[in-house]
Amino acid sequence: MPQIGLTLGPLxxxxxAERLRDFYNRIADEAPVDRVHIGEVVCGKRMPFSDPVxxxxxxxxxxxxxxxxxxxxxxxxxxxxxRSIEEFxxxxxxxxxxxxxxxxxxxxxPFVIGPLVNVYNEATARFLIRxxxxxxxxxxxxxxxxxxxxxxxxxxxxxxxxxxxxLPLALSGRCYHARLHGLHKDSCQFTCEQDPDGLAVDTxxxxxxxxxxxxxxxxxxxxxxxxxxxxxxxxxIGRLRLSPHGCDMVEVARTYRALLDGRQDPEGARxxxxxxxxxxxxxxxxxxxxxxxxxxxxx
Amino acid sequence: xxxxxxxxxxxxxxxxxxxxxxxxADAVYCGFRDETNARNxxxxxxxxQEMAEGIRFAHDHGAKVLVAINTFAHAGAVDPWxxxxxxxxGAGADxxxxxxIAVLDHMASAxxxxxLHLSVQAAAATPEAxxxxxxxxxxxxxxxxxxLSVQEIAALNRAIDVETxxxxxxxxxxxxxxxxxxxxxxxxxxxxxxxxxxxPEMVSYDEDAGGTAARLAGFTIDRYKPGQPTGYPTLCKxxxxxxxxAGHLFEDPVSLNAGSMIVALRSAGVTALKIxxxxxxxxxxxxVVRAFKRAVEAAERxxxxxxxDSILASLSEGGRQTTGAYRKTWR
Numbered sequence: 020m021p022q023i024g025l026t027l028g029p030l031x032x033x034x035x036a037e038r039l040r041d042f043y044n045r046i047a048d049e050a051p052v053d054r055v056h057i058g059e060v061v062c063g064k065r066m067p068f069s070d071p072v073x074x075x076x077x078x079x080x081x082x083x084x085x086x087x088x089x090x091x092x093x094x095x096x097x098x099x100x101x102r103s104i105e106e107f108x109x110x111x112x113x114x115x116x117x118x119x120x121x122x123x124x125x126x127x128x129p130f131v132i133g134p135l136v137n138v139y140n141e142a143t144a145r146f147l148i149r150x151x152x153x154x155x156x157x158x159x160x161x162x163x164x165x166x167x168x169x170x171x172x173x174x175x176x177x178x179x180x181x182x183x184x185x186l187p188l189a190l191s192g193r194c195y196h197a198r199l200h201g202l203h204k205d206s207c208q209f210t211c212e213q214d215p216d217g218l219a220v221d222t223x224x225x226x227x228x229x230x231x232x233x234x235x236x237x238x239x240x241x242x243x244x245x246x247x248x249x250x251x252x253x254x255x256i257g258r259l260r261l262s263p264h265g266c267d268m269v270e271v272a273r274t275y276r277a278l279l280d281g282r283q284d285p286e287g288a289r290x291x292x293x294x295x296x297x298x299x300x301x302x303x304x305x306x307x308x309x310x311x312x313x314x315x316x317x318x
Numbered sequence: 319x320x321x322x323x324x325x326x327x328x329x330x331x332x333x334x335x336x337x338x339x340x341x342x343a344d345a346v347y348c349g350f351r352d353e354t355n356a357r358n359x360x361x362x363x364x365x366x367q368e369m370a371e372g373i374r375f376a377h378d379h380g381a382k383v384l385v386a387i388n389t390f391a392h393a394g395a396v397d398p399w400x401x402x403x404x405x406x407x408g409a410g411a412d413x414x415x416x417x418x419i420a421v422l423d424h425m426a427s428a429x430x431x432x433x434l435h436l437s438v439q440a441a442a443a444t445p446e447a448x449x450x451x452x453x454x455x456x457x458x459x460x461x462x463x464x465x466l467s468v469q470e471i472a473a474l475n476r477a478i479d480v481e482t483x484x485x486x487x488x489x490x491x492x493x494x495x496x497x498x499x500x501x502x503x504x505x506x507x508x509x510x511x512x513x514x515x516x517x518p519e520m521v522s523y524d525e526d527a528g529g530t531a532a533r534l535a536g537f538t539i540d541r542y543k544p545g546q547p548t549g550y551p552t553l554c555k556x557x558x559x560x561x562x563x564a565g566h567l568f569e570d571p572v573s574l575n576a577g578s579m580i581v582a583l584r585s586a587g588v589t590a591l592k593i594x595x596x597x598x599x600x601x602x603x604x605x606v607v608r609a610f611k612r613a614v615e616a617a618e619r620x621x622x623x624x625x626x627d628s629i630l631a632s633l634s635e636g637g638r639q640t641t642g643a644y645r646k647t648w649r
Binding site for chain 1: 390391392393394395396417418419420423424440442443444445446447449450451453463464465466470492493494496497498499500502503504505506508510511531535536537538539540541554556557558559560561563564567568569643
């Protein structure tokens with residue numbers, strides 16, 4: 020059985036440049052992930068802050084033996100944002116497409132399809148593979164079984180599953196951080212920087228529910244796919260994606276690597292994760308074909 | 319922009335289709351009674367035979383029928399979507415409205431003669447994305463995501479060579495359509511896969527000492543004091559708490575009325591104006607279509623936006639309305 024790979028997905032949140040540098044340096048040196056996505060996905064207005072540090076981070080990650088993937092914006096609007104997608108797509112490294120805007124720019128060279136692009140069936144997957152998709156991470160609401168159905172029809176491509184983190188649930192033209200603070204998107208004062216895991220949204224009855232991150236809405240709960248590696252392999256799933264958060268991501272990666280290597284069982288992995296000060300309780304309903312908010316069942 | 323703007327109107331049933339056509343709709347959009355369309359509500363939509371009859375009726379009265387097959391086909395079961403497209407094309411639909419690459423690809427290869435419109439569910443908002451769909455599948459018109467300002471639409475129209483269709487009235491998604499899983503996170507049923515959002519079978523109104531909680535799958539979406547009228551718990555229109563604030567964090571419970579923007583949308587190069595509401599009855603559709611028909615004609619004759627607004631004033635239903643993203647206030 021080939022080893023199931025671990026991917027560190029793109030960071031959704033607005034972290035200061037210094038924190039980005041420290042975070043990815045540690046990932047480069049210590050995290051047992053073989054692939055790392057870098058780049059701003061959520062908000063083009065954040066790019067002037069992070070763009071200057073990516074070259075150094077890419078260098079560190081690559082000298083640490085990681086394969087670097089350049090993630091592109093999910094909801095480009097301005098000319099500058101569209102140009103940044105073109106520039107990323109011209110790179111020789113692997114690129115993650117998060118909006119169809121990037122597809123023509125990539126011109127058939129290899130790419131990753133991220134979970135913000137709608138791949139719900141094998142016909143769409145096959146079309147994208149013909150155009151250069153070498154890894155496909157389906158939308159988060161797609162179950163493991165359904166991913167298996169798609170993967171079975173596309174044996175030449177690696178299927179990756181969003182396996183750890185607050186779930187990216189929605190995008191909007193409106194910035195909710197700005198709206199909450201009574202500001203306009205164009206003069207937002209980057210209030211999203213105050214919330215390194217997004218800002219928790221509770222119901223009026225104090226149920227943790229969602230989290231806002233600029234134009235993005237995530238789940239408050241932390242999605243965790245803790246499935247035996249043999250079961251993942253049987254479904255044709257070749258990679259798990261871990262989404263960066265403020266908790267100890269090196270420890271998260273170690274936990275998943277131990278699970279995938281058979282050194283840790285799912286229940287042990289679940290307990291290990293809950294000790295890491297996660298921003299929400301663990302859920303995995305989507306993986307099981309149910310409402311995404313369904314909690315992880317204890318063994 | 320030369321030529322008259324086309325008014326595209328909703329029809330959830332054959333009776334509503336006839337009402338919309340008789341009220342002056344240039345085109346009617348509708349879908350089959352299954353998960354292939356994004357308004358898969360009980361008691362709505364068309365059987366294949368009703369679709370064929372509806373298309374005949376519309377054509378006899380000089381109107382077009384656009385068939386929405388705009389959810390995402392299920393894995394291992396793409397055929398029902400292809401079959402829906404085949405039936406619609408075979409019945410003489412004037413266009414198919416699709417979002418899924420699987421459906422677009424099938425249409426382009428199996429029915430190259432049938433017009434293809436890109437659904438709002440595809441969320442194509444840049445010249446590059448729209449150009450890709452136009453070049454690859456021969457898409458002739460794009461239904462614009464409801465997150466663009468009029469200025470952005472004008473710039474977009476200058477950069478693309480396909481028609482654009484813009485929503486002007488009715489329900490308003492504040493999230494980018496086709497890219498929202500809020501409903502399935504709470505309830506397990508999603509717009510993309512099941513054609514439903516905040517499904518009624520998961521809604522409860524629970525009374526307690528504080529009043530009534532409107533819940534979706536157990537999550538409180540809003541609360542009402544005793545005696546206060548309750549609303550439907552549509553997820554993104556609910557009240558929630560974040561930081562030290564509580565309120566409508568995503569969007570107020572408002573609906574779209576961009577009647578005052580018709581002239582601006584026309585100048586921005588928009589070809590067709592779309593009215594939301596396939597779940598609405600024929601009385602409502604008749605009234606809205608008639609009013610918008612008069613408004614479009616007034617716009618063509620050069621009336622100013624205030625005059626057009628007054629034509630549409632009767633449609634507010636006492637509810638609050640917004641011009642959505644068009645006026646750029648979201649930015």
